[in-house]
Amino acid sequence: MAARILITSDYLHPGDAVDQLLRERGLEPVYSPSQGSRTLDERRSMFDGISGAILASEPVTADMLTAASSLQVIARSGVGYDSIDIQAATAQGIRVCNVPGTNHHSVAELTIGLIIMAARRLPEVTTAVRQGHWPREAGHELRGSTLGIIGYGPSGRATASLGVALGMTVKVSTTHPDRDSTAVQFTDLDTVIRDADYLSLHTRAGQSTGPLIDGPRLQAMKPTAVLINTARGSLVDEEALAKALSDGTIAGAALDVLESEPLPRDSPLRGLDNVLITSHLAGQTSEARTRAGLAAAHAVIDVLENREPAHPVDR
Structure with missing residues (x-):
């Protein structure tokens, strides 16, 4: 009987390249797209009879x-x-x-796209034009401005290059600076x-x-600054951000990731004109x-065939 591979990433489908690869290796893909929260019973039975899983960003708990x-x-x-509860997975x-x-x-x-949208106020402009208006307010050039980047992994490096x-003057806070780079300034987080x-x-x-x-770090930013988050929703205190946006502590924010997704109806970020929110689509x-799918x-095939995967995060 073929080993069953659960696939929850909603952009992977029967017949695509991933499906074909798994079937060529004698595996049986099983599709259960991630589309919001699952019920308790659905979570408990999610891995029944499953040998491997290709997952979206939904929670995987110790109980599961x-x-x-x-x-x-x-x-x-x-x-x-x-x-994913890595400790629980390792124990199992x-x-x-x-x-x-x-x-x-x-x-x-997308990060640069969000920056341009904020700098040129494109969401407000396009909305106003659809409503029959013709706004002509000045935006800002990016040239000569300072792009601050926290983290210098692959996406941080790619954003810095753009x-x-x-x-732009690019300043980066990271524990792994590129000492040979002359185009980017590496400095401390507070700076x-x-x-x-x-x-x-x-x-x-x-x-x-x-x-x-958090609140103190938002207070430390320029009142004209814009915060962009395409990394992890948990990196930002959303209540503190909503307050900072409301009282003018910072000028704006563009968020592709949130603490809870989709954006809750009671989120303090709802209704704010100076925040742009996209639906976790940066990648x-x-x-x-x-x-990513391939x-x-x-990785699944390597483990099932007793090889070390290319990018383990559990060891």
Whole structure:
């Protein structure tokens, strides 16, 4: 009987390249697209009879893993894995992998796109034109402004390169600076936050600390600054951000990731004119999806065929 591979990433479908690859290896793909919260019973039975899983960013808890008697490997079809209880997976002997380096260009391009939208006030302008108005307010050039980047993994580096190409001064806070780079200034976190006209997050979520961008750090930003988050929703204190946006502590924000997704009806960010929210799609280009899906499938195949996966996050 063929080993069954659960696929919850909603852009992977029967007949696509991932499906074909798995079937060529004698595996049986099983599709259960992630479309919001699952019921308790659905979570408990999610891995029944499943040997491997290619997952979206939905939560995988210790209770779910304890019941997963046949599960050998989980591969995230993305970079983030903080939604998975790694400790519980390791205790169960379940390997956990991700697929870094598959979507960083997509993330960087959307990051710059969000910055341009904020700088030129494109959401307000396009809405006004649809309503029959013809606004002519001045925006801002990016050239000569300061792009602050927190985190210098693949998406942070790609964003920095685009910022440099646009004539921005790029300042980066990271524990892994590129000492050979002359185009980017590496400095401490407080300096990046203080100096940035556009502050972009490209770092992992902390394991034990609170949000990276909290009330005091928002207060430390320029009143004309814009915060961009395409990394992890947990990096930002959304209540503090909503207050900072409401009282003019900072000028705006562009968020592709949120603490809870989709955006809750009672979120303090709703109704604010100076925040732009997109639906966790920074890495969701056709090209990146193909790369990520195939990389996740190869990780599952490697573990099931007793090879070390390329990008384990559990060891």
